[in-house]
Amino acid sequence: MTLPQTPSFRLDGKRALVAGASSGIGLACAVALAEAGAHVVLAARSADKLAKLVDELTAKGMSAEALALDVSDIAATQxxxxxxxxxxxxxxxxxLARHTPAEETSEEDFDAVAGLNIKGAYFLTQAVAKGLIEAGKPGSLINISSQMAKVGGLDRAVYSATKHAVEGFTKSMAIEWGKKGIRVNTICPTFIVTPLTKQTFDRPERRxxxxxxxxxxxIGEVEDIMGGVxxxxxxxxxLVTGTALMIDGGWTAE
Incomplete structure (x- = not known):
């Protein structure tokens, strides 16, 4: 009898782009991919911070480089x-998150959050897919979504709307690009301790x-995301595409 062999979790020889890599979940994902053998391009707006992170990764024997990038600038990203x-x-x-009661949402906040979380995410995913298609290569495209893509939440009407949208375009892109070997998925974390969630944890009733x-x-830690990515x-x-990996501690189970 020939026993089945577990597919490899290694990423040796792969090039990975991690946007939002300067802190929090993005940084944790960059480290995880680099530890698995990928050459990781850390992208964010802060070039100085990225340079220091690259130095830390390479000092530990991992392969990484920095790329200054503002995902909300579509032309520059492409x-x-x-x-x-x-x-x-x-x-x-x-x-980006700007949490307010729905009746207090400003047009400026709506446009800023939607511009990065939907438009920026959409065209970044598109740009990477175009490169793979032109090269005739398969790939794995992962957007960090949220448990709020599956439920609603206090003061989170805009944020939740943007993450629901990410789930929608993820499914459609997965359908379109599946035959080309390009997989598109999301990771949906619960509340993770990061600078982005500080405003929530500073309020006892919200915590x-x-x-x-x-x-x-x-509450989640960034390490909880690393195995999933x-x-x-x-x-x-x-064989996984067009789906969401829930890392939410059971929040959406009910």
Whole structure:
């Protein structure tokens, strides 16, 4: 009898672009992919911070470089991806949240959040896919979404709307590009301790709401995302596309 062999979680020889890599979930994803053997291009607006992170990664024997990039600038993003690709893996962790009660949402806040979380994410994913298609290569494209793509939340009408939209275009892109070997998925975390969530955790009533909703009884850490991103980037998830990996501690189970 020939026993089945577990597909590899290794990413040796792969080039990965991680947007929003200067902190939080994006940085954790960059480290995870680099540890798995990928050459990781860390992209964010802060060139100085990225340079320091690249130095830390390379000092530990990992392969990385920096790319100053503002995902909300569509033309610049398209040019940068075309000049530096093709990329076998994309992780888009660039995102913005401006939380207010729905009746207080300003047009400025709506446009800023939607412009990055939907428009920026859409055209970044498109740009990486175009590079793969032109090169005739398969790939894995991953957008960091949110549990709020599946539910609503206090003061999160705009943010939740943008993440629902990411799930929508992810499914459509997965259908269109599946025959080309390009997989498109999302990761949907619960509340993770990052600079982005500080405003929530600084409010005792909001922290209590979060902790009550998470069935595993704890708030997430960036390390909770790292295994999932390696899985989706690697051959271990070769038949996974057009779906969302929920890393939400059971929030959306009910």
């Amino acid at each position: 040019a940068a991806v075309a000049a530096n690709g093709p990329f076998d893996v994309l992780v888009n962790s660039a995102g 209590a709401w979060v902790e009550e909703k998470i069935k595993l009884g704890r 390696v899985y989706l980037a690697s051959d271990a998830s070769a």
